[in-house]
Amino acid sequence: xxxxxxxxxxxxxxxxxxxxxxxxxxxxxxxxxxxxxxxxxxxxxxxxxxxxxxxxxxxxxxxxxxxxxxxxxxxxxxxxxxxxxxxxxxxxxxxxxxxxxxxxxxxxxxxxxxxxxxxxxxxxxxxxxxxxxxxxxxxxxxxxxxxxxxxxxxxxxxxxxxxxxxxxxxxxxxxxxxxxxxxxxxxxxxxxxxxxxxxxxxxxxxxxxxxxxxxxxxxxxxxxxxxxxxxxxxxxxxxxxxxxxxxxxxxxxxxxxxxxxxxxxxxx
DNA sequence: CCAGACGTTGTT
DNA sequence: GTCTGG
DNA sequence: CCAGACGTTGTT
DNA sequence: GTCTGG
Numbered sequence: 001x002x003x004x005x006x007x008x009x010x011x012x013x014x015x016x017x018x019x020x021x022x023x024x025x026x027x028x029x030x031x032x033x034x035x036x037x038x039x040x041x042x043x044x045x046x047x048x049x050x051x052x053x054x055x056x057x058x059x060x061x062x063x064x065x066x067x068x069x070x071x072x073x074x075x076x077x078x079x080x081x082x083x084x085x086x087x088x089x090x091x092x093x094x095x096x097x098x099x100x101x102x103x104x105x106x107x108x109x110x111x112x113x114x115x116x117x118x119x120x121x122x123x124x125x126x127x128x129x130x131x132x133x134x135x136x137x138x139x140x141x142x143x144x145x146x147x148x149x150x151x152x153x154x155x156x157x158x159x160x161x162x163x164x165x166x167x168x169x170x171x172x173x174x175x176x177x178x179x180x181x182x183x184x185x186x187x188x189x190x191x192x193x194x195x196x197x198x199x200x201x202x203x204x205x206x207x208x209x210x211x212x213x214x215x216x217x218x219x220x221x222x223x224x225x226x227x228x229x230x231x232x233x234x235x236x237x238x239x240x241x242x243x244x245x246x247x248x249x250x251x252x253x254x255x256x257x258x259x260x261x262x263x264x265x266x267x268x
Numbered sequence: 269c270c271a272g273a274c275g276t277t278g279t280t
Numbered sequence: 281g282t283c284t285g286g
Numbered sequence: 287c288c289a290g291a292c293g294t295t296g297t298t
Numbered sequence: 299g300t301c302t303g304g
Contacts (some may be wrong), residue, residue: 002277005303055287055303079274081281093287093304094275107274107282136277154304176276190279237270 002097002197002238003053004140004241006254009036009060009070010047012123015148025202027147032070036169039072046102050126050241050253050260051061053096056204060121061157061172064209066139070121074263076172079108079159085162092171098156100177100198100225104218109173110253112156116213117221119205120174121157123148124254126241130189138265142238142254152205154198154225174198175225182230183263 013029039046051057056098058072076092095108103113111212123142130138154175161168171188175198179187200208204224212218236256240246 052287052304057287077275079281081274091274096304097276099276109275111281130278173275187277193277195277240302 001090001172002127002195003203004128005053005059006050006124006142006144007046007048007057007060007120007121007128008123009033009121009150012061012121012150013150013163019147019149019246021147021149025258031068031149035070035141037181048249049251050247050249052242054093056092057171059174061155062121062152062205064117064121064155064211066228067206067209071169071170073118073157073172075173076171077108077112077158078171080111080158080160080209080229082160083163085164088160088162088169095171095173097195098173100175100228102156103156103175104222109156112158112173118155118172118207119200119208120149120153120172122153122197124151126238127183127186127196129186129237129264131264135189135256138263139237139239139259139262140239141235143183143233144254146206146234149202150195152200152202152208154200154208158250177225178227180230182233182235182267183227196227198225200224201228219259236257237264237266 013033016026016029020156053075055078056074059075060070061073078088078092082088089168100108104108124142127141128138129141132140157172157240159168175194177198179194179196183196189193208224237251239257241253
């Protein structure tokens with residue numbers, strides 16, 4: 001499931017420096033980190049080794065209006081037309097992901113797809129492999145770039161006003177696409193519909209934010225919704241994340257685990 | 269007309 | 281806000 | 287995070 | 299009370 005992510009923004013800069021990333025990338029990240037330093041709550045609720053979408057944490061987002069800032073929007077898109085907080089809560093549990101194939105059609109996504117695309121910045125994310133047919137046992141996998149640079153996911157955002165309280169809530173969803181062949185092996189519960197998050201190639205990240213003025217612009221955006229090559233990804237099993245015995249939001253959530261009692265797919 | 273849905277991954 | 285189903 | 291299940295033998 | 303699934 002594409003509901004589990006890591007957002008270690010401070011580490012992204014350190015890794016980029018350690019691995020000798022381009023100067024432009026380092027500059028880009030350090031500029032964003034300056035914004036982060038201003039946020040007092042930064043260490044409390046923004047930096048996660050592991051977080052579930054259902055806890056609706058804030059994710060780092062880049063929008064077309066403010067391409068130089070890293071903003072923080074609540075995960076789980078609430079369409080602008082939602083009238084009450086009960087519906088808002090219900091919908092936001094169903095809009096953690098948006099199928100890339102239908103974002104321009106679905107009532108919940110089409111307005112945002114046209115006018116409010118964004119990049120969701122992650123350090124990595126998780127998928128669950130089913131070790132048996134019914135998914136009684138699930139093995140989590142961690143996925144990140146081999147070069148450990150930040151992952152820029154295609155996203156959509158909205159601004160929703162709670163009429164009961166006047167509160168303005170900015171929310172975001174992450175676009176999904178067909179899985180590449182490696183991630184299809186991990187996302188194995190339904191062979192006819194393997195999914196992965198829609199990673200936008202680093203050098204094309206701002207293309208995703210381009211304004212749509214005509215049909216060919218729209219076609220261009222649609223062409224960015226596609227599986228990302230597995231050759232650039234590290235994919236490996238990690239320890240249980242959820243539940244009482246789960247690791248939770250700790251550095252160990254990123255550590256590779258050897259499963260001795262069971263055969264699981266492995267990648268180089 | 270008007271109430272109810274509006275969604276995903278993975279199930280029923 | 282807009283569509284669908286009853 | 288939080289709502290919902292928490293079970294069996296035997297049947298569909 | 300505690301675990302699971304969304």
